[in-house]
Amino acid sequence: KILNEKRDKLEFSKVVCGYPLSIFFIVVNEFCERFSYYGMRAVLVLYFKYFLRWDDDLATSIYHTFVALCYLTPILGAIVADSWLGKFKTIIYLSIVYAVGQVAMAVSAIHDITDSDRDGTPDSMTFHIVLSMVGLFLIALGTGGIKPCVAAFGGDQFGEHQDRQRRTFFSVFYLCINGGSLLSTIITPVLRAQECGIYSKQKCYSLAFGVPAALMVVALVVFIIGSGMYYKAEPQGNIMLDVCKCIGFAIKNRYRHRSKQYPKRQHWMDWAEEKYDKLLIAQIKMVLKVLFLYIPLPMFWTLFDQKGSRWTLQATTMDGNFGALVIQPDQMQTVNPILILTLVPIMDSLIYPLIKKCGLNFTPLKRMTVGMLLAAIAFVCAALVQIQIDKTLPTFPSTSQSQLKLLNMGSNSVTVKLPGNDALILPAAQVYPFINNCNTKFTNLLPETNDLTSKPQEGNNAIRFVNGMKTAVNVSTAAADFGLIEPFYYSNYSQIKNGKATFTLRSGSQSCEYSTNFGFGSSYTFFIHSTLVFGSNCQDSVTAVEDIKPNSVHMALQIPQYFFITAGEVMFSVTGLEFSYSQAPSNMKAVLQAGWLFTVAIGNFIVLIVAELAKIPKQWAEYVLFASLLVAVCVIFSIMAYFYTYIDPTEIEAQFKKKINEDDEDDKSKPGKAEVEMVKRDSIKCHDEYDKATQTKM
Numbered sequence: 001k002i003l004n005e006k007r008d009k010l011e012f013s014k015v016v017c018g019y020p021l022s023i024f025f026i027v028v029n030e031f032c033e034r035f036s037y038y039g040m041r042a043v044l045v046l047y048f049k050y051f052l053r054w055d056d057d058l059a060t061s062i063y064h065t066f067v068a069l070c071y072l073t074p075i076l077g078a079i080v081a082d083s084w085l086g087k088f089k090t091i092i093y094l095s096i097v098y099a100v101g102q103v104a105m106a107v108s109a110i111h112d113i114t115d116s117d118r119d120g121t122p123d124s125m126t127f128h129i130v131l132s133m134v135g136l137f138l139i140a141l142g143t144g145g146i147k148p149c150v151a152a153f154g155g156d157q158f159g160e161h162q163d164r165q166r167r168t169f170f171s172v173f174y175l176c177i178n179g180g181s182l183l184s185t186i187i188t189p190v191l192r193a194q195e196c197g198i199y200s201k202q203k204c205y206s207l208a209f210g211v212p213a214a215l216m217v218v219a220l221v222v223f224i225i226g227s228g229m230y231y232k233a234e235p236q237g238n239i240m241l242d243v244c245k246c247i248g249f250a251i252k253n254r255y256r257h258r259s260k261q262y263p264k265r266q267h268w269m270d271w272a273e274e275k276y277d278k279l280l281i282a283q284i285k286m287v288l289k290v291l292f293l294y295i296p297l298p299m300f301w302t303l304f305d306q307k308g309s310r311w312t313l314q315a316t317t318m319d320g321n322f323g324a325l326v327i328q329p330d331q332m333q334t335v336n337p338i339l340i341l342t343l344v345p346i347m348d349s350l351i352y353p354l355i356k357k358c359g360l361n362f363t364p365l366k367r368m369t370v371g372m373l374l375a376a377i378a379f380v381c382a383a384l385v386q387i388q389i390d391k392t393l394p395t396f397p398s399t400s401q402s403q404l405k406l407l408n409m410g411s412n413s414v415t416v417k418l419p420g421n422d423a424l425i426l427p428a429a430q431v432y433p434f435i436n437n438c439n440t441k442f443t444n445l446l447p448e449t450n451d452l453t454s455k456p457q458e459g460n461n462a463i464r465f466v467n468g469m470k471t472a473v474n475v476s477t478a479a480a481d482f483g484l485i486e487p488f489y490y491s492n493y494s495q496i497k498n499g500k501a502t503f504t505l506r507s508g509s510q511s512c513e514y515s516t517n518f519g520f521g522s523s524y525t526f527f528i529h530s531t532l533v534f535g536s537n538c539q540d541s542v543t544a545v546e547d548i549k550p551n552s553v554h555m556a557l558q559i560p561q562y563f564f565i566t567a568g569e570v571m572f573s574v575t576g577l578e579f580s581y582s583q584a585p586s587n588m589k590a591v592l593q594a595g596w597l598f599t600v601a602i603g604n605f606i607v608l609i610v611a612e613l614a615k616i617p618k619q620w621a622e623y624v625l626f627a628s629l630l631v632a633v634c635v636i637f638s639i640m641a642y643f644y645t646y647i648d649p650t651e652i653e654a655q656f657k658k659k660i661n662e663d664d665e666d667d668k669s670k671p672g673k674a675e676v677e678m679v680k681r682d683s684i685k686c687h688d689e690y691d692k693a694t695q696t697k698m
């Protein structure tokens with residue numbers, strides 16, 4: 001009946017170039033939803049840090065908890081959809097929850113709401129924190145809840161013989177995800193950088209969250225407009241409860257009949273046959289087979305999700321100057337959606353057909369295996385880049401050493417006697433000898449200062465001034481104020497972005513300017529000579545002494561690793577999405593999509609655990625470790641995949657239903673047959689049908 005209903009609905013639905021028109025509304029919905037999600041995510045950590053004034057640790061913990069929650073809630077959405085409301089209603093209701101969450105975030109970021117003294121900072125931070133946490137919870141529920149439903153609902157729109165179109169749909173679906181996320185990750189940071197407000201102008205987080213909220217409303221409206229065109233499969237009762245009870249019964253029954261006198265059954269789930277519908281048992285077998293295959297998959301996501309963390313950190317130690325364009329470390333992540341937008345069409349229209357022409361059967365599981373290997377290669381590339389970076393990093397003193405920084409502020413060269421060897425320091429120059437623990441006495445030194453013990457964060461440059469004049473000097477730039485520096489004292493470090501910076505040096509009413517260019521990740525001490533004359537050009541009276549070299553390994557070197565991980569993603573993720581749909585029984589499509597997303601959640605948890613536990617001192621070694629782990633997991637997966645037989649759930653279900661109908665007729669004509677005998681006979685027949693429909697291997 002269900003198949004006929006679907007056939008009728010699809011027969012009368014509008015078709016454009018062989019695709020149901022309803023698909024258009026689903027992919028536009030996905031585009032807007034992903035814009036909304038990734039756009040909000042792009043500015044979230046900055047909102048925590050600069051608006052809610054949380055420290056780095058709290059901001060990153062809450063951020064990762066939110067992301068993990070977004071991949072746990074799909075289970076909830078899938079259960080609601082498959083057992084109760086159906087996919088269509090679940091998407092509508094949870095999209096409303098999602099949009100409310102986004103609006104709550106936008107409102108929570110309006111500083112004027114609680115800024116009664118109008119000084120530009122919220123007076124009741126609790127209000128903003130509570131509202132944004134409620135908002136984030138609703139968003140996680142909404143985005144995670146609808147995620148398995150939208151993909152599966154899209155797949156439902158295709159008929160039995162539209163496998164090719166359905167595969168293309170999943171590719172286009174993935175393109176829309178990346179189109180939306182690419183646009184939003186570029187746009188929302190720009191919106192955040194604007195200044196807005198009623199009483200005082202502040203960074204405009206409300207706009208950066210407001211636009212994603214508006215896009216979520218658009219996503220909902222577009223989805224509702226398509227309402228009349230969709231095929232909406234009805235939920236078939238509380239399927240998850242039935243599944244759990246059936247599995248529970250099979251285990252109990254198997255245990256009760258553990259003695260040798262009872263004949264073995266083909267599959268342990270067959271022990272549920274005495275009580276449960278054979279169709280349900282067959283469907284559970286299909287799901288369990290796929291879920292078993294999913295066990296090694298989180299390892300792929302563990303590597304994949306480090307793009308956003310470790311690789312961004314790696315980029316902070318690299319040079320992002322691309323000529324006319326200066327790329328910030330976190331902007332490198334946009335390379336992923338850009339590559340997706342180019343690689344998906346290339347794979348679909350060139351690579352896969354070419355492989356097919358060569359007579360190779362590049363099945364979904366083979367594609368996923370190759371995808372994993374490509375991700376491992378990406379990490380080997382990351383390790384090679386890291387080795388290059390490490391060569392350029394400054395050496396800091398070990399625990400048994402001290403490092404001296406000696407700056408000659410005079411106009412003659414000076415020789416300093418040091419344990420081991422002497423050092424000659426030219427005028428306005430600095431030496432940094434390492435001293436092993438010993439008692440060394442130096443006289444006429446500047447007061448002790450806190451030096452940097454690592455490279456400056458986020459590609460910034462750490463800058464300080466030392467005043468060699470006999471009068472105090474005030475130093476400032478547009479971005480930083482070094483304050484008043486007393487004679488022969490150092491200022492504190494200030495963080496300066498890359499590019500040109502102009503420093504104003506002031507003493508009383510007199511001033512002069514000093515300009516210089518910065519790269520990424522350097523540290524300089526600017527020495528103000530005693531000969532400086534205010535009112536004239538002070539360019540020649542300031543000497544830059546390099547403490548830490550600017551990053552010299554170019555960010556373009558990260559492109560190969562991004563290329564391999566994205567090619568891996570196309571083979572693994574796009575294929576996996578379609579595989580999860582095609583191998584799921586009709587009443588558990590969303591559940592298997594949720595199972596797929598659950599592997600992402602586990603992968604994220606592994607990242608968190610490994611980050612805490614594995615204290616590998618060399619970053620390149622950690623990359624190699626991850627690559628090796630993925631290769632090992634990939635070998636296990638390919639063995640599991642070799643034994644996997646592809647199924648056609650629609651075919652199996654149809655045959656089971658036919659058989660059950662025939663048996664019902666039989667029962668009516670032959671009343672009084674022993675029930676046990678019938679169960680046994682049915683079981684054998686059904687296994688035959690199942691075997692016929694499951695013929696293709698890996």
Ligand SMILES: N[C@@H](Cc1ccccc1)C(=O)N[C@@H](Cc1ccccc1)C(=O)O
Nearest residue numbers: 177178181182185333336337340573600
């Ligand atoms: N390539 C990602 C999107 C992305 C955009 C900007 C920066 C990084 C990534 C993508 O397609 N994501 C899909 C599938 C996915 C991938 C990883 C974890 C869960 C799902 C998405 O649905 O968001």
